[in-house]
Amino acid sequence: MTRFNLVSRLILAATLSAALAACSSDEAARGGADAAAGAGAGAGGATAAGQLDPGSIEYFRTAVGDTVWFDTDSAALSAEAQQTLRRQADWLLRNPGINAVIEGHADERGTRDYNLALGARRATAARNFLIGEGVAPERLTTVSYGKERPVALCSDESCWRQNRRAVTVAAGAPLS
Amino acid sequence: MRAFIASVAALLLVLAAAPQLRAQDSAPGPLRLEISEGVIEPMPIALPPFGGPDGAVLGEQVRRIVKRDLEDSGLFRVIDEAAYLERPAGADMRPNFANWAILNAEALIIADAQVEPDGRLAVRMQLWDVFGERALGDGLGLRASPEATRRVGHKLADAIHLALTGEPGYFDSRIAYVAETGPKNARVKRIAIMDQDGANLRYLTDGGDLVLSPRFSPDGAYLVYLSYKGGHPRVRIMDVLTGRDQDLGGFPGMTFAPRFSPDGRKVLLSLARGGDSDIYEMDLASREMRALTSGPGIKTSPSYAPDGRRIVFESDAGGTQQLYVMDLGGGAPRRISFGEGRYGTPVWSPRGDLIAFTKILRGRFHVGVMRPDGASERLLTASFLDEAPVWSPNGRVLLFFRETPGPNGAPALWRVDATGRNLRRVPTATPASDPSWSALLP
Missing domain, CATH: 3.40.50.10070 (TolB, N-terminal domain)
Incomplete structure (x- = not known):
């Protein structure tokens, strides 16, 4: 895993296509579904993103990957989520003028208050990991949307797993 | 006031x-x-x-x-x-x-x-x-x-x-709810208020900010609710007549799940901090907050007993969402839900005899009731998503929302007697969720 992570970091500094290759197939599949819902990364955006400025917010969203996913009722970070967050941390460390709001979300299969709390827990888990990777805490805030902002709208597990997520929303002007 | x-x-x-x-x-x-289960x-x-x-x-x-x-x-x-x-x-x-x-x-x-x-x-x-x-x-x-x-x-x-x-009715009362419009992934939510029978509908917010869970004060003059105004989810309090509202204190972290005390002087709410959520009691006059729970886990959806001396809430500190009753005078929370499945959104009846809740069991959502000691659990409804029951002023009828599945799914208000009889939809002008039922008007 450590070795994989090192490779991943090297690749990140190189090209987008390699970075996408570092994604697991499962993650790529979910990213693809997100793109279909108008929300994020995916193979469809790869060609255009290949010409993106690596310091741009769009690059962070599509090439680095702004979203990590969770199991039902869980805020545990999977190995795959940790990889994504390491890439996010690397990018944030390279772009110190940019802050981020981490949004925590839940699927529709819980009660409203519980899902708000669960979203807060997920956002906090992602934030704590980024801080552990060296991002200054002052740059990272969280907000929970509970089940209020689904990206996938069907009512079965194929959509619910896309909605159990934490999204790192980067904002601000990159330092040139 | x-x-x-x-x-x-x-x-x-x-x-x-x-x-x-x-x-x-x-x-x-x-x-x-x-009024009993025998009334057919x-x-x-x-x-x-x-x-x-x-x-x-x-x-x-x-x-x-x-x-x-x-x-x-x-x-x-x-x-x-x-x-x-x-x-x-x-x-x-x-x-x-x-x-x-x-x-x-x-x-x-x-x-x-x-x-x-x-x-x-x-x-x-x-x-x-x-x-x-x-x-x-x-x-x-x-x-x-x-x-x-x-x-x-x-x-x-x-x-x-x-x-x-021999019991008071509930007809001269009001219902507040969240009116929902727009697609499921960009829902616009507004707080609405209407008479119990649907007349005199008014919108109290304009849809510019996401709003959730309005709850009446005991006198019906105020609502506490969750608003994302300014991008920060916080409990706010609104004067129903004038529409004036304000943040209920500027706390670090999200505040949510508000509920008035029976005397109207306090508000229970949850505060999310460091991945855990705990329940606080705020004195409205002084705005001082007192922590009622602590430790790891999600503790939320609190509701007072009618005497104001106990609360019921949900917590996953024991592994899954379950219901707990706690004496505000001291003592540890006591778990009252022991059936299969998960339990949330407990609400104490104004009569004191029952606690209504949402139960999630094998992929279905139910509204149910149990006694405050956890005995005599009964499920009254079942659907893809039934959630958030609240009591009629006389403690005989439950109002909740039922959401249909799929990309075009939407919520609607429903009611059912605490006996399980007389399940019916409550007509609203738009899809509706998160109901609150006022006391009888003076």
Whole structure:
């Protein structure tokens, strides 16, 4: 895993296509579904993103990957989520003028208050990991949307797993 | 707050008990509908058109409100007026009981309506026990400004409910909810308020900020709710009449799941911090917060017992979402839910006898009730998503929302008696969620 992570970091500094290759197939599949819902990364955006400025917010969203996913009722970070967050941390460390709001979300299969709390827990888990990777805490805030902002709208597990997520929303002007 | 309430009462309605309609003594009638799971057949009652100079138009509007309130309760059936053999001229008229007994009407409501010189509508009503051939109670007189005509109907229905069941009704009350429009992934939510029967709908927020979970103060004058105003989810408090609102304290982290205390002086809410959520009690006058729970886990959806001395809430500290009761005087929370599945959104009945909740069991959502010690659990509903029950003012009816699945799924308000009977949809102008039911209006 450590070795994989090192490779991943090297690749990140190189090209987008390699970075996408570092994604697991499962993650790529979910990213693809997100793109279909108008929300994020995916193979469809790869060609255009290949010409993106690596310091741009769009690059962070599509090439680095702004979203990590969770199991039902869980805020545990999977190995795959940790990889994504390491890439996010690397990018944030390279772009110190940019802050981020981490949004925590839940699927529709819980009660409203519980899902708000669960979203807060997920956002906090992602934030704590980024801080552990060296991002200054002052740059990272969280907000929970509970089940209020689904990206996938069907009512079965194929959509619910896309909605159990934490999204790192980067904002601000990159330092040139 | 008191001055405000007084002004609302003066503005909206002037209700005054009229002099007694009859001087005769009437012993408590034997006619009594017991509300229990055994009530299957609604009580047949007669509600003839109102007498008096304004009985035909204004009186008829009031009568229709009374009729719908009573019939929607599931406890009464108003006999078709085409069958009536007699048309009472006024509320002080003694009926010919044989004319009503032959229709099998157990109770008879006679009323009249008249607009007084000052423009107010005066309605008088007398309730009769048909087979006992005696008056039930002393009669009721109400006066109301034209804007409050509908409330006269609800007040009459409440009086009839009280006389025939021995318990207060819930008809002169309001419902606040979240009105939902737009697609599922970009829903616009506004706080709406309406009369219990759907009339007088008003929107209290404009949809610019995401809003959730409005809850009435005990006097109905305020709502506490969650708003994402400025991008930060925080509990806010709104004056229902003026629409003025403010942040309920600027705390680090999200505050959510607010609920008033029975005396209206405090608010329970949850505060999310460091991945855990804990329950706090805020004193509204001083804005001081007191932590009621601590330790790891999600603790939220708190609700006071009617005596204000205990709370019920949900927590996943034990592994899954379960219900706990805690004495505010001290002592550890005591788990009360032990069935299969997960439990959330507990709400204590105003009668104190039951706690309503949402239960998630094998992929289905249910509204259920149990006693405060966790005994006698009963599930009342089942669907893809039934959530967030709240009690009617008399603790006999539960209001909740039911959401349909899929990309075009939407929520609607539903109600069900605490006995599980009389499940029905509550019509709203738009899809609706997160209901709150006010106390009876003064």
